[in-house]
Amino acid sequence: MLVFIIRRLMQAVVVMVVMSALVFGGIYLVGNPVTMLISDQASEAERLAVIRDLGLDQPVWQQYLTFVGKAVVGEFGKSFRAGEPAMQLIFQHMPATIELALVAMLLAVLVGVPLGMYAGLRPDSLRARGIMTVSILGFSLPTFWVGLMLIMLFAVALPEWIPGWPRLPSSGRGPTVDILGLKLSIFTAQGWLHLLLPAATLALAKGALIIRLTRAATREVLPMDYVKFARAKGLSERRIVGVHVLKNIAIPIATVTGLELGQVIAFAVVTETIFSWPGMGKLLIDSILLLDRPVVVAYLVVIVFFLVMLNLVVDILYSVLDPRVRLEAQGR
Amino acid sequence: MSDAASPTLELADLKTHFFTRDGVVRSVDGVDLQVGAGEVLGLVGESGSGKSVTGFSILGLIDPPGRIVGGQVLYRGEDLVQASSARLRALRGRNIAMVFQDPMMTLNPVLRVDTQMIEAIRAHEAVDDATARRRAVAALTQVGIPSPEARLRSYPHQFSGGMRQRVAIAIALLNKPDLIIADEPTTALDVTIQGQILFEMRKLCQETGTALIWITHDLAVVAGLADRIAVMYAGRVVEHGATAEILERPRHPYTHGLIGSVPTRGHRGQALFQIPGMAPSPLRLPQGCAFQPRCTRAVAACAAMPDLQEIAPAHQARCWNPVP
Amino acid sequence: MTDAAADNMPPGAGRAAPAVETPWRRFMADFCANRLALFGLVLVIVVAAAALLAPWLAPQNPYDIAKLDIFDSKMPPGSASSDGTLTYWLGTDGQARDMLSAMMYGMRVSLLVGAVSVVVALAIGTVVGLTAAFFGGRVDAFLMRCVDIQLSFPAILVALILLAVLGQGVDKVLYALIAVQWAYFARAARAAALVEREKEYVEAARCLALPRRRILWRHLLPNCLPPLIVIATVEVAHAIALEATLSFLGLGVPVTEPSLGKLIANGFEFLMAGKYWIALFPGLALAMALIGINLVGDHLRDILNPRNAR
Numbered sequence: 001m002l003v004f005i006i007r008r009l010m011q012a013v014v015v016m017v018v019m020s021a022l023v024f025g026g027i028y029l030v031g032n033p034v035t036m037l038i039s040d041q042a043s044e045a046e047r048l049a050v051i052r053d054l055g056l057d058q059p060v061w062q063q064y065l066t067f068v069g070k071a072v073v074g075e076f077g078k079s080f081r082a083g084e085p086a087m088q089l090i091f092q093h094m095p096a097t098i099e100l101a102l103v104a105m106l107l108a109v110l111v112g113v114p115l116g117m118y119a120g121l122r123p124d125s126l127r128a129r130g131i132m133t134v135s136i137l138g139f140s141l142p143t144f145w146v147g148l149m150l151i152m153l154f155a156v157a158l159p160e161w162i163p164g165w166p167r168l169p170s171s172g173r174g175p176t177v178d179i180l181g182l183k184l185s186i187f188t189a190q191g192w193l194h195l196l197l198p199a200a201t202l203a204l205a206k207g208a209l210i211i212r213l214t215r216a217a218t219r220e221v222l223p224m225d226y227v228k229f230a231r232a233k234g235l236s237e238r239r240i241v242g243v244h245v246l247k248n249i250a251i252p253i254a255t256v257t258g259l260e261l262g263q264v265i266a267f268a269v270v271t272e273t274i275f276s277w278p279g280m281g282k283l284l285i286d287s288i289l290l291l292d293r294p295v296v297v298a299y300l301v302v303i304v305f306f307l308v309m310l311n312l313v314v315d316i317l318y319s320v321l322d323p324r325v326r327l328e329a330q331g332r
Numbered sequence: 333m334s335d336a337a338s339p340t341l342e343l344a345d346l347k348t349h350f351f352t353r354d355g356v357v358r359s360v361d362g363v364d365l366q367v368g369a370g371e372v373l374g375l376v377g378e379s380g381s382g383k384s385v386t387g388f389s390i391l392g393l394i395d396p397p398g399r400i401v402g403g404q405v406l407y408r409g410e411d412l413v414q415a416s417s418a419r420l421r422a423l424r425g426r427n428i429a430m431v432f433q434d435p436m437m438t439l440n441p442v443l444r445v446d447t448q449m450i451e452a453i454r455a456h457e458a459v460d461d462a463t464a465r466r467r468a469v470a471a472l473t474q475v476g477i478p479s480p481e482a483r484l485r486s487y488p489h490q491f492s493g494g495m496r497q498r499v500a501i502a503i504a505l506l507n508k509p510d511l512i513i514a515d516e517p518t519t520a521l522d523v524t525i526q527g528q529i530l531f532e533m534r535k536l537c538q539e540t541g542t543a544l545i546w547i548t549h550d551l552a553v554v555a556g557l558a559d560r561i562a563v564m565y566a567g568r569v570v571e572h573g574a575t576a577e578i579l580e581r582p583r584h585p586y587t588h589g590l591i592g593s594v595p596t597r598g599h600r601g602q603a604l605f606q607i608p609g610m611a612p613s614p615l616r617l618p619q620g621c622a623f624q625p626r627c628t629r630a631v632a633a634c635a636a637m638p639d640l641q642e643i644a645p646a647h648q649a650r651c652w653n654p655v656p
Numbered sequence: 657m658t659d660a661a662a663d664n665m666p667p668g669a670g671r672a673a674p675a676v677e678t679p680w681r682r683f684m685a686d687f688c689a690n691r692l693a694l695f696g697l698v699l700v701i702v703v704a705a706a707a708l709l710a711p712w713l714a715p716q717n718p719y720d721i722a723k724l725d726i727f728d729s730k731m732p733p734g735s736a737s738s739d740g741t742l743t744y745w746l747g748t749d750g751q752a753r754d755m756l757s758a759m760m761y762g763m764r765v766s767l768l769v770g771a772v773s774v775v776v777a778l779a780i781g782t783v784v785g786l787t788a789a790f791f792g793g794r795v796d797a798f799l800m801r802c803v804d805i806q807l808s809f810p811a812i813l814v815a816l817i818l819l820a821v822l823g824q825g826v827d828k829v830l831y832a833l834i835a836v837q838w839a840y841f842a843r844a845a846r847a848a849a850l851v852e853r854e855k856e857y858v859e860a861a862r863c864l865a866l867p868r869r870r871i872l873w874r875h876l877l878p879n880c881l882p883p884l885i886v887i888a889t890v891e892v893a894h895a896i897a898l899e900a901t902l903s904f905l906g907l908g909v910p911v912t913e914p915s916l917g918k919l920i921a922n923g924f925e926f927l928m929a930g931k932y933w934i935a936l937f938p939g940l941a942l943a944m945a946l947i948g949i950n951l952v953g954d955h956l957r958d959i960l961n962p963r964n965a966r
Contacts, residue, residue: 015805018805136954140949144917156930157932160930224437225432226440229500230440231424232430233452233503235421266812269812269813270812285905296817300817303813324489
């Protein structure tokens with residue numbers, strides 16, 4: 001197991017190095033950063049000073065090493081816009097995004113797994129067909145449009161048409177509570193109301209994916225001999241589905257859910273923009289549009305690190321869940 | 333011979349058909365069988381003959397597009413075809429147990445052996461964990477698994493194929509059933525392990541008075557095990573009788589061919605008999621006797637389906653022109 | 657499979673069709689058997705026709721600024737234009753463009769971007785995938801490691817960053833979409849080629865000492881195409897949705913050539929004011945296109961997947 005983790009860690013380091021080179025190459029070498037950093041009115045002397053300050057007069061490999069050295073300690077310079085260190089900005093905005101992503105993923109799993117299992121258990125029933133059709137809608141419709149429609153429906157149309165219909169908030173996080181220094185919305189009723197629409201928007205596509213995955217996995221497991229054998233043992237349908245089938249499909253579902261968490265955090269970029277959710281996704285879009293390079297770079301490095309770690313954790317989780325893999329790893 | 337007055341299980345004109353998109357497959361098409369306490373019935377046939385479907389039909393374990401379309405499955409006089417699903421569930425594993433063909437696939441790979449054994453007990457009896465565990469250990473000991481307490485905590489993939497089949501048999505024995513249906517349980521195993529398991533199963537049935545239906549494609553396997561043999565071809569029993577009688581004096585040309593195609597020492601150097609042609613597609617069975625196109629003894633009468641008739645004392649064959 | 661299953665499903669009962677049924681007929685029959693898939697196909701045809709024939713069908717040329725009357729902006733559906741010459745069936749947007757016309761032209765951009773990016777990505781991915789599968793060893797390891805790394809990052813982020821670096825424009829969007837899509841095709845092509853490589857006909861071609869290149873392109877490629885085409889169908893929908901998302905975020909196509917996503921983005925600001933039509937209708941059109949493509953692709957996958965054959 002330890003060997004397995006060490007090997008995966010080394011792969012993760014390789015990926016980090018490759019990605020840092022790409023980020024560095026993409027952001028620092030394409031286009032001239034100086035023109036972006038210095039106003040047009042700056043004198044030649046000022047220009048040279050800035051170039052020296054940024055180390056742009058040094059060879060590329062040295063610039064890269066400097067970049068990596070600073071990145072390791074989380075130093076990406078100050079945001080042009082906010083004047084604060086970029087890393088600090090990212091960390092300020094991170095809890096909001098993680099909270100949103102986790103709630104969305106939870107929602108997707110809680111809705112997707114039961115529906116998917118139902119559709120897998122009775123594939124020819126009318127309801128199962130309905131579920132599958134809706135799931136096609138779920139992943140066909142682009143996230144941003146779903147968000148707009150939810151706003152239109154729950155924040156504009158329904159409260160107008162039906163008197164007394166509560167108007168769901170469509171912007172911001174609502175009141176937050178400090179838990180261990182993190183600002184979180186999930187501990188107030190207002191916070192939950194604010195979370196509802198953005199989380200539902202994010203959850204829809206992922207829920208559709210989980211429905212399809214669960215259904216496929218269920219259909220793959222059902223014809224297995226061990227399910228038939230469980231029936232031959234006289235087990236109740238509930239135990240067969242709830243233990244024998246669920247435990248087997250849990251492995252792919254958990255793996256995919258873990259990996260998709262990265263996707264959700266990435267897609268939060270869109271959702272946060274629509275719902276003015278003050279997370280790091282909105283921060284990224286604002287920074288891109290305003291050419292706030294240090295923040296963009298800091299975001300990229302953080303997200304790459306996060307995704308690499310997520311992959312690693314999912315791999316380990318997978319081996320913990322599947323006894324076959326687990327013992328093989330121990331044997332090595 | 334079985335006590336014909338009160339057989340443990342009796343199949344009467346059982347029909348199980350599969351409604352595929354290409355047509356109806358009559359996998360089991362009018363099977364009559366019975367088996368009594370302590371008796372071993374060998375159900376022999378090649379793949380596609382309907383022998384496994386017969387086994388699964390008894391427990392009502394036929395998945396769509398298949399279903400039982402006619403006949404009766406009488407367990408101690410109770411018709412299981414008409415039984416509610418709750419009643420069937422109560423009987424499965426408690427009164428009638430089953431052992432499957434492939435031991436690598438019968439145990440759930442992500443559940444420990446103890447979970448899979450204890451749940452089989454608790455599905456039928458409200459016993460506490462410790463009692464159930466004790467019974468699981470006893471069952472594992474019974475089938476000859478060394479250090480059963482420790483093995484209980486293992487996962488299936490930590491066992492060899494033979495050991496897994498022993499675990500599956502132990503699970504079948506847990507609730508002391510009256511009838512065990514064994515669907516080719518030794519086919520996937522080494523010959524030596526096959527022999528051990530056959531011997532042990534035989535002993536267990538004699539000791540406990542359990543009736544056993546042993547499904548196989550291999551006549552040699554049931555030769556030393558079964559009291560009676562029923563041979564199936566294309567969904568029907570074509571010959572039925574005491575094991576020695578069938579093996580020594582097969583009357584149906586198909587059985588005759590089957591026995592003739594088994595290599596023996598007496599045959600050394602001679603060509604083995606081969607049944608000509610191939611098993612017919614179950615979608616387009618020939619009119620009348622299904623074996624007729626491959627049969628060397630076919631006569632005009634074979635265009636009509638013969639009945640299973642008494643051809644000698646306690647020996648029936650479904651043939652117009654049986655081997656003398 | 658157990659013996660029981662073998663008993664249930666005799667050879668010939670499952671996949672193999674009776675002799676009179678050609679694979680193509682069976683495919684068509686299978687496809688038409690699913691009404692949802694047919695509905696999807698109809699949607700795709702309608703949407704594609706509306707886009708292709710926009711210059712002839714659209715009531716107005718939304719790119720012709722001279723034709724736009726600023727007093728007609730943000731008019732609700734069904735209003736008549738102030739010069740009385742046409743009815744805005746779906747209303748007008750903030751720049752007084754007839755929504756219906758703008759949507760038809762927007763669909764052109766969306767479909768063009770989706771189709772072109774997928775075709776190019778398919779070509780690149782297939783070459784990479786086949787190369788990896790055919791040569792194996794280090795070439796394979798290197799190429800697939802690149803694919804793995806690429807695929808472990810969310811498409812939207814890769815596209816966002818590329819566009820942030822490249823800037824705006826339809827061509828830039830195409831580059832970004834191709835960059836995020838080729839890896840899917842490479843992986844799928846490799847997987848298909850690995851299966852095909854082991855088959856007898858490739859062996860036979862090798863025995864004939866045909867040149868490698870010929871085996872690769874004339875023998876392997878045609879047999880790897882069916883699964884790739886299924887993926888390509890669904891990827892067109894992905895590409896269109898991604899382009900719409902990027903445009904919505906302000907990083908996609910320029911305002912002068914609004915795709916559906918851009919139109920929706922323009923309508924966003926008026927949404928809270930109750931002027932729903934500017935964002936709603938282009939969104940519905942987009943949804944129609946995506947749902948149609950996905951219904952067709954989903955069903956194609958079901959039919960062509962041998963595992964699902966009944």
